[in-house]
Amino acid sequence: MVSKQILKLVKEYCKEFIDKDKPELILLTGSANFISNPEDIDLCVVGKYAKKDIKIYSDFKAITKYSKEFQSNKFEIEYLDWSLIKRDLKRFSFHNWHLRNATIIYDKNNKFKELKMKLCFSKSERKAKMFALFEQAYDYLNDAKSSKRIHHATTKKMLQYKSLSSMIDLVYLINNKFIPSDKWKIYFLKDVDYKPVHLTEKRLSNLKLTDMERLLDSIERVLIKKRLLSKSDFKIIKG
Numbered sequence: 001m002v003s004k005q006i007l008k009l010v011k012e013y014c015k016e017f018i019d020k021d022k023p024e025l026i027l028l029t030g031s032a033n034f035i036s037n038p039e040d041i042d043l044c045v046v047g048k049y050a051k052k053d054i055k056i057y058s059d060f061k062a063i064t065k066y067s068k069e070f071q072s073n074k075f076e077i078e079y080l081d082w083s084l085i086k087r088d089l090k091r092f093s094f095h096n097w098h099l100r101n102a103t104i105i106y107d108k109n110n111k112f113k114e115l116k117m118k119l120c121f122s123k124s125e126r127k128a129k130m131f132a133l134f135e136q137a138y139d140y141l142n143d144a145k146s147s148k149r150i151h152h153a154t155t156k157k158m159l160q161y162k163s164l165s166s167m168i169d170l171v172y173l174i175n176n177k178f179i180p181s182d183k184w185k186i187y188f189l190k191d192v193d194y195k196p197v198h199l200t201e202k203r204l205s206n207l208k209l210t211d212m213e214r215l216l217d218s219i220e221r222v223l224i225k226k227r228l229l230s231k232s233d234f235k236i237i238k239g
Helices: 004-021 082-088 094-100 108-118 123-150 153-174 187-191 209-225 231-237
Strands: 025-029 041-046 054-056 061-063 073-080 103-107
Touching (some): 004 025, 004 041, 004 073, 073 082, 082 094, 103 108, 123 153, 123 209, 123 231
Antiparallel strands (some): 025 103, 061 073
16 A cells, blocks of 8 residues: 555645646556655556657656656656556556556546456456466476476576466466566565465575476366366366
């Protein structure tokens, strides 16, 4: 939950710079929602802006007309439009988690709030994603096991971490949660009900292939028990 101090600061910043442009939506995103002393404060804004006021980067658009510093705090203002928001609320990606965990500063006519409620994943969509994630975890783990004979140790580690990332994503979906961005995946495991015993910071730092095999087996058993995937699904995955 965002601190009162940060919320007050953000509202003062918006009053000083953004409100005069009459935006349709202002969201407080990023780490300011979870920690009290973030390196910077990220805002996402929907509104009408001239092209000269928007700078396009590889993965986002920034609004450049507003100050990047306010009361000794750094601000980053991202430009969004409703089509991007609708797209991201229907994707199994950290963008979805990013939006759903944002603090609403201003939401004209509650449009964003209504979209969040409306755009949810169907049971079949969730099953398809869990199938794909388990298949990835299984394939990467098998590749890691074979890599110790034909590749460098770093290749083995890379494949292990790819497999582990897919397993962690599965744990979030099993708990009916949205998948966080990579830097928050381990941190928010504290909030899930089902969590395999190996998914702790101490154990994750030194996981062996045998540990990962047990971890994947335990996830498979839970997926079957909860009827999220079937035994026939796993026969397909394992060939």
